[in-house]
Structure formats: structure tokens, C-alpha cells
Amino acid sequence: METATIQLQEIIQTSLTKHIDYKAYRSLVHQLVEDKSNSGNEKSEALADYTMLNDKRMKRWDKTVKVNEATQQFLANYKEKVTFLVITESWCGDAAHVIPVINKVAELNPNLDLKLVFRDENEALTDNFLTNGGRAIPKLIALDQGNNVLFTFGPRPSTATNLVNQYKAENGAITPEFKQDLQHWYNKDKGQTIINDLVTFLSNTK
Numbered sequence: 001m002e003t004a005t006i007q008l009q010e011i012i013q014t015s016l017t018k019h020i021d022y023k024a025y026r027s028l029v030h031q032l033v034e035d036k037s038n039s040g041n042e043k044s045e046a047l048a049d050y051t052m053l054n055d056k057r058m059k060r061w062d063k064t065v066k067v068n069e070a071t072q073q074f075l076a077n078y079k080e081k082v083t084f085l086v087i088t089e090s091w092c093g094d095a096a097h098v099i100p101v102i103n104k105v106a107e108l109n110p111n112l113d114l115k116l117v118f119r120d121e122n123e124a125l126t127d128n129f130l131t132n133g134g135r136a137i138p139k140l141i142a143l144d145q146g147n148n149v150l151f152t153f154g155p156r157p158s159t160a161t162n163l164v165n166q167y168k169a170e171n172g173a174i175t176p177e178f179k180q181d182l183q184h185w186y187n188k189d190k191g192q193t194i195i196n197d198l199v200t201f202l203s204n205t206k
Contacts, residue, residue: 008128012147015125016085019115022103026062029055029090039090041120047091054096061100065191067108071199075108080205082150083143084114087126093183094155095138101191102140105198131155142201151201157193160185 020028032038033055038047067075084106088095099116106114119126119137126135129152136155144150156164160182167178 008149009147011124011128012085012141012143012149015117015122016083016115016147018121019085019117022099022106022114022116025088025099025116026058029058032090039118039120050091050093054090054093057093057096058100061097061191062103065101065104067104067195071105071195072108074199074203075105075112078109078111078202078206080202081111081145082113082202082205083147084112085141085143086114086116086154087119087122087129087137087139087141088116089119089137092137092155093179094160097186097191098138098154098157098194101194102198104191105195142205144205150205153197153201157189157197159189159193 028039029051032048033052036048037043038051040047084102086099086102088099103114106112117125119135125141126137126139129139129141130136131139131154138154140153142150142152163182163185164174168174171178
């Protein structure tokens with residue numbers, strides 16, 4: 001095994017020792033709201049406000065995300081054991097939309113194990129899974145039983161990624177107005193693109 005691969009597996013293993021499950025993550029984010037704070041190295045009123053908003057978003061998605069029968073059947077028949085290691089922070093808007101949906105998928109098969117870690121506490125891990133050179137989150141790293149990387153997903157579902165890339169190409173940068181439009185897209189999509197993306201990736205691991 002190549003030295004780089006061994007080093008990456010060691011980094012992954014170290015991060016896994018610091019993980020929390022989804023229930024603990026939701027509780028932690030709620031406690032941060034109570035404390036008027038946020039996760040991560042930088043603390044600010046703005047990030048605390050985003051954390052409060054995200055707590056409400058996740059609560060809504062926990063109640064409303066639906067998985068169609070075809071996907072439920074696929075997941076019922078999925079036999080591989082996969083860890084969904086997700087890098088996140090409480091203030092991240094995309095994470096608030098994406099992670100509850102990942103959790104809904106993982107709940108449908110005991111072979112899928114969702115584990116969450118915080119970006120700023122796991123810089124070495126994050127720096128091995130950059131998006132266009134940046135520490136974008138959420139980032140899902142799918143691992144087999146030997147902690148080999150099967151695939152990665154994030155920070156956004158495929159359609160949202162295309163929308164962002166197209167807007168950047170045409171306008172040079174993301175604007176507050178576009179961010180608002182992206183929130184509307186998430187609300188309209190209801191997590192279905194995330195579910196479809198995950199099913200596509202998992203299909204390729206069989």
C-alpha cells in the first residue's frame with residue numbers, strides 16, 4: 001500500500017475517533033442555539049444566527065423528508081457496509097439542508113453508518129477532501145470496512161452544484177440574492193436530488 005494511502009487512512013481513523021452520531025449532532029446544535037454560539041474556531045453573532053436558522057431548518061427536514069418506495073427497496077437490498085463520514089459545522093447553510101437527508105437514507109439500512117465530525121477540529125481530514133481548492137462543507141466521505149474511500153459527495157447535490165457553477169461562470173461570484181434563490185431550490189426539491197445522488201453513488205459500490 002502506498003505511503004500516501006496509509007497516511008490518509010490514519011487521518012481518517014483519527015477523525016473517526018472524534019465523531020458524533022446524528023442525534024448527538026442535533027442536540028449539540030440545539031445547545032449552541034441556547035448558548036447563542038456556534039461550532040468552529042470563529043465565534044460571531046452572525047455565525048450564531050446562522051446556527052439558529054439551521055437548527056430550525058434541520059428540525060423541519062427531520063419531519064418532512066420523504067423517501068420514495070423505489071429507493072426504500074434499493075436500500076433494503078443494499079448489503080455493503082458503508083460509513084458515511086460527514087464533515088460539517090453548525091453555521092453551514094448547505095449542511096442544514098443536506099445532512100438531515102443523508103440521515104434519512106442511513107436510517108433505512110443498518111449497514112449505512114452516519115458519523116459526523118467538525119471541520120475546524122479535523123483540518124487534516126478536510127484538507128484531503130477539498131472542493132475546488134476550498135474547505136467547502138458539508139463533505140460526505142463514504143468508507144468501506146477498511147476505511148478505504150468509496151466515493152465523496154458534497155458540498156451540494158448535483159443540480160445545486162450545477163446552478164452554482166453556472167451562476168459563477170456568468171456573474172463571477174455568488175450574491176446574496178442567489179443564495180436566497182438557492183434556499184428556495186432546496187425547499188422546492190425537498191431533498192430528492194440528494195437522495196438520488198446517494199443512490200447513484202451507492203449503486204456503483206455494489
